[in-house]
Amino acid sequence: MRFTPLSLALALSLGFALPTAAADAPAAPPAGTPAAQAPAAAPTKLSSVEGITEYRLANGLRVLLAPDASKPTTTVNITYLVGSRHENYGETGMAHLLEHLVFKGTPSLPGKSIVENFAKRGMRYNGTTWYDRTNYYETFAASEDNLDWALKMEADRMVNSFIARSDLESEFSVVRNEMESGENNPTRILMQQMAASAYQWHNYGKSTIGARTDVENVKIENLQAFYRNYYQPDNATLTVTGKFDEAKTLAKIAQHFGSIPKPARKLQDTYTLDPQQDGARELTITRVGDTQIVAALYHMAPGAHPDAAAMSLLAQIMGDTPTGRLHKALVEKKKVAGVWAYPFSLKEPGYTLFVADLNKTQSREEARKIILAELENVAKQPITEAELKRAKTALLNGYEKAMSDPVAFGVALSEEIAKGDWRLFFLQRDQIEAATVADVQRVAENYLRESNRTLGQFVPTDKPQRAAIPGAPDVQKLVEGYKGKAAMAEGESFDPSPANIESRTTRLTLGNGMQVALLPKKTRGNTVNGSITLRMGDEKSLFGQSTNAELAGAMLQRGAGKLSRQELADKLEELKAKLSVSASATQVRVGFETRRDKLPELLAVIRDVLRSPTFPAAEFESLRTESITGLEEQMRQPEAVAQKAVEKHGNNYPKGDVRASMSFDEAIASYKAAKLADAKAFYSRFYGAQNGQLALVGDFDKAEAEAQLKQLFGDWKAKAAYQRVEMPFVVTKPAALTLETPDKANAAYIASLPLKLADTSPDLQALQLATRVLGGGALKNRLMDRLRQKEGISYGAGSWLSVPSLDDDASLGMYAIYAPQNLDKLKNGVAEEIAKLVKEGVTEQELSDAKSGLLQEATMGRTQDARLAGALAGQLYLKRTMAFTADAEAKLKATTLEQVNAAIKRYVDPEKLVQAWAGDFANAAKKAAEAKKAEEQKKTASAQ
Template sequence: MRLRALGLLLAATVMSPLAAAAPLPKPAPLAAIAAQARIPFEQFTLANGLRVIVSTDRSVPVVATSIWYHVGSKDEPAGKTGFAHLFEHLMFYGSENVPGGIFPHLEAMGATDWNGTTWYDRTNYFETVPTPALERVLFLESDRMGHLLGAVSQQTLDRQRGVVMNEKRQGDNAPYGLVQYAEADALFPADHPYHHSTIGSMDDLGHASLEDVRGWFRSHYGPNNAVLVLAGDIDAPTARRLAQKYFGDIPRGPDPAPVPVSVPSLPAPRAETLYDQVATTRLYREWVVPGWAAPDTVPLDLFGSVLGGLASSRFDDQLVRRDKLAVGASASLESQEKVGIFRIQVDLAPGADASVVNRRIDAILADLIAKGPSQDELARAVTREVSSRLFALESVGGFSGRAVTLAQGAVFAGDPGFYARQLQAYAAATPESVRAAAARWLTRPAYALTVAPGPRPPAEQAKATQDDADKPGAAAAAAQPAASGAAPAAKPARPLPAVGDIVALTYPTIQRARLSNGIPIVFAQRGPLPLTRVVLSFDAGHAADPRAALGTDALMLNLLDQGTTTRSAGDLAADEERYGISIDSGASMDRSLITLAGLSANLAGGLDLLADVTLNPSFADLERVRVQQLTGIKAELADPSGLASRTLPGLIYGDTAYGVPPSGSGDPAAVAKLGKADLEAFKARWVRPDKATIFVVSDRPLAEVQPLLETRFGGWRAAAAPAGAKDLSRPVPAPRNRIVLLDRPGSPQSVIVAGQVLAQDGTDELLALRAANEALGGSITSRLSTDLRETRNWSYGVASGISDYVGRVPFKLVAPVQTDKTGPALKAALDDMTALLGSAPITEDEREKVVASNVRALPGALATAGDILAAMQKNDRLKRPDDYYVHLAGRYRALTAAEMQAALKGALRPGELLWLVVGDAATVRPQLEALGLPVETATPTAR
């Protein structure tokens, strides 16, 4: 690959107006780094046309399966929008030999990283399973490919139609949720395959018949229209045998006719304004460009990085940092198979004039098209691309791992190794090739959309409601046999393969050391990719915020990488990009974090930057970052889920350390007043060596990493100010069982949240309690999810959980539901909890499912370096031993249903829950008042 020349560019520097920084070491040659982004694979095709791709990696005893069907929403005819996505749902809910659906089996196998997704060009299903479960998962995938229709009944269709409708409401109800429809209408002609959204229309979903969906399946889901990828602990001969065993007897389907797709251009510029319940005005600028495998895709992607993708981009440098006209600005390429959308997105700063910002966008864009990027900008963009791909390849499966990379290349380009050709194209790009591609496509007429705060117009997503019990003929549909109507006769039953014995978890040896100033190091060596992650963890977090100045910790952390005494924010961003590293900061409720993730070959230079950010922040850009944080708070208040999340802690924790928004963004009145001295004082008390622990996961040994850390942080001394101390012992308010209603007029969905502070601390042993919660609401097959999502179809997703706080932990339930079912949904959730704690306790089957799921999931849950790093931090924070996960399987196996029941009953008190509802009060309040609980209607507030 032609990466050698770009490697030479990385030594280039940009002059800073600040005092000269110490020179950084020269970055490693990019060519050598890129050469490690390899995915070995073999492939073969069965007689029925199923293409199978195998990538062997024995480092962890798991196998990722990813099956891609070459069908998506672009293949839907008029009047049948949303069918591809609807069918994605149907394929999870039972086939002829798996009548109960696939979810219970995935959980019982310990599947991780599993899901199904639909987009314009493909539908995919993926899961990562422990190696002994591979035959079971291949059976499940083959059964829904070749033995599905006998299990698709009218009742199944109606139920999943309701779930999909609520998924649509949930997405459309979010701020900017209606933008996708405006974009599609403006950019594509009405008869264009990409004109309609993948989620479809309520009318088309409502009119989908049983024969419609069966016909859709027969036309598109044959093995000859699919690719199966197996990545991980498997070899090609084994894959061939198993693929033939489970998929070989499935007959070919019809060969789908290619859908002709043009790359349309607007005849003239088009500008529109859409009003929505949003925090700030957002400007979009969009063009339709060629698709995923087209020659101009890579240069357009690089152009987007330089314009608005890198932290050092033209937009960030000029619109955000210099002119302060925007709180955020980006440019990116969204690629589909046949077309792409090049999108500019700018969130205006308070008081900024949209017309002024639009002119600045035009000027910056025109200048970059006219002159092209610099060699240094291009080199940084390519380095960031290579680094991000290496991190993606850590995982064998999931949304972006090796299996997905191979499948996408096979489906969209006919070549599983297309990723390597893409890397070659990135390496071969020149400033002129990038400029020329942008000139070809981005000088055409653009679609300009402005989304401004204001009353949201009535939307299509609010039309339909779904309640099978009220539908004519519902009783008859429910009584139908599974293979009713036009379904084919079921073939002879296929036996379900057993899941083999799960091998013991392979967990790295955790090493501990100290710097000369006493800072502990917690270290794990993990390869094979040449990557290192470092976390500086401080015993602070949102709970350390002063009660009168909530948001101090977040503002301080947000400013760390926005300039030091020797480097501006732009200088820092450019240096990070040259090294292929990312430095970030953030916080949880109990810890404040400064992190580094990047290429091990450039670790020395990366640690120099990490030390500069940690030890020498200038806080010079306070006003700009303050505006960004205040705008973020407004965005939380504009989003129904964000509003609920901000409001609940104060209602259940009161004025205690945990009674603060979990985002940490704080109180806008307090954030507006914070000065540089406040931030420096807070940092001196909390971000200091005597409150720090350094966590590292690297392919390099501790003996190599520790001296690098010692050089940068060993001489760090604590400030003279006393260290901060959190008070987690303050009593929380006595619980009051009531409903608090926050009015959000016009919402097609209500967000129901229930909360309660438990008596237990996070450092207590909560294994039985967390296991019991999985039966209640912690999994997709839990009682709450089954009831509200699957049986009643009132919600797209329901979940309950117990947070990992150090002090007293909260129980929280979240259920977005359609507006007309808000009251009944709340009652159903309460009834489910009450029954579980009383008349219908945890069953032995539920206990076995929870135990099997957690034991078998351990290899997949701890498969990547990032997983190990998170586990190390959690063990340290909750005062667990370093080998906690090594013994976890045995502790799960020893759990009894009675212990789980006792743990839940001893912790959860449904009669003391605080219920918070965000929704349209005019519609929702009468439903809530009928429940017999006190109802308080509150006005959303910033704090």
């Protein structure tokens, strides 16, 4: 997640003078900005494909409108054709740095008011920077006011953003903190180093976050020039998806964006390309950690080239879990813990990455040999029709799922826009659909060559084999006249109010006691989502069974009925379905999604997954290896170490109790000692549906679903009795825990304040609002104002309130990431903000914004069918209806400032905090001492 800034180059090319003291003040808005220009000509309609219509304004802005009234949310996404590819020597990270600064505001929208409006309006928002583009988007509850504000704000900050020296200085350490956070991730560091080795000249070899020295030394004038050059209408595409009136929205876009003049400057195309690689390269990174990684990178064609579609299929065939060749050759044979592959499909020649994760006992050398043999010997083991069909099904289902989600669809188009044209999204889908075995085989043999590979070191060869990398095609000719397929059918305009949801929900109980909630409605793409919760055991019967419970749940999708793990994965793709299973010591949760016509067959599959798992021995061993490897990696990460320390502090339940918290070492030992027979025995004893809940939301026939659910689950009962394991409030002693995580550039802070509170407490809403002000929302909260905006020491900080429904062991939590050398600043900042909250309380404006944000976020949450299904299933268990939700929201609206501030004083006691700081503090102290000594020596030498 990245938030970015803006720059200022066009002012120079247009002849507008910058102030001589271009430090803290931005350049005066040039004549012809939205505030100064008369309304422009009406947008010109250019093309329409599958429900998306493209318009162009006279100033060059491209506009894509994709209306869909099935969900009452709207997404505004603006894509600028500028990324790290466009940065010059000494200016790496500039595009990303601008992405941060753009949130600092404009003369008409000062910095905080942008994020304040986001929070007040309950908007989900972000900005991201990649190689070829930068994009910003907001998703919000559909309303003309919200849409008008978002469009006006984006038009304003396109040309009027503050790119001020003071903001740049405060953001330096925030970006450094983001860099340090990334350096904690072994996979991310390895990927960066491999790209740097693979590209000699092209900017794709440089991370978008940039070089630390470039970010720290960039000149504000350069940043302003970069902004004015690239942040202009003729270099941008505005996309609006979701629920909105197309005619009114087009008029608003013309009003807000149309008055921005088309710049006189001409953007220069980038022309640097790497020569064909002359031999294999190999590198090794040595850092503290527990997980080993072996990866191979191969250059590939530009994203608009037909070869890119075939490469996507090849990556799926090779890297998928559990159907891919690498999974079968490595994971199933216990050579590695996991594998994955990803094609970086970019504007210019990109690359495909194949990655294997190993635990400490597995051989990197053996894994390396197998990976390269599988990838580079495709001529000896040709691609089969069955493999191609499976890969096509998976990728085409991905396209369909993206198109059925207006939010994801709108943002996904940014990648295609960056490659040259939004219609490439559909064109590449068609190319995937039409691809033949011969196409994929040719691509494999051309690109997966030793001479085109980066694994690390350079290896010379007498007879180099060079991959032929084609140039980017003429995209406009490629998409000219393209019509696409029929637009996806829209869903109904659904009212997400609690009252409407309640009026349309049917609840029933199956013969065995399983509770069911059904909410049929017309959805885009005829989608239907479901949620199942199975509850099991009691405090006594579950003692010592935590690991067996987790393993039993994780085994459900690794073979069921007559299907192996691979066959089950194939079946889900065939049904255009998503299925997830997660298990804890006391329950199993199942989430699923499919289409109306596929639901009966998917429910039958889920029946087999839950009632007839096969527990293959080989899969059990793979699962144990994956679990142990994951734990070994976590135990070195500051965030996980701090979280575990807080979790274990004050947890006095005996070892074996399902409420006890295991250390990393204890958890690893439990997985090493786990036996397949014990997991199977747990399943046999505890699984059944009589204490379960099931909810369906979406496009389905209610009568047919009810009949099938009765047949599939109505007779299924567990052998062991169920009684909820209570989690009563326990007084916890305060603590301050400092934990060393060597060789980690980033540090983590986690805190918890135990509270005796249930979700029926009259103080609940007051504390929810107080928590929102303290650390809720994204950029706008007191912790972020202090630690990021003011002091610039944290990329991310916040708070949360966890309140149970049937117990009273609640907690107020806080978190932050920061550099180890900033520990004292972090401690001081958090302490002062909490003390200020207790002493002064919140303001009327903060209360109003918090209410607005929470209520609009809750409304948007109910537009997401998967979340709504989970909520309805939870209500069944709690014996509640949507009336409880409506009542809670009414109480939140009615909560007064006096009630919030009184609740803060009653519950928030800084002296009762359990706090943990994890990081490489010893090394930070050593460096500080060395710096101090050097400074003293310098002063002594100067005096002499």
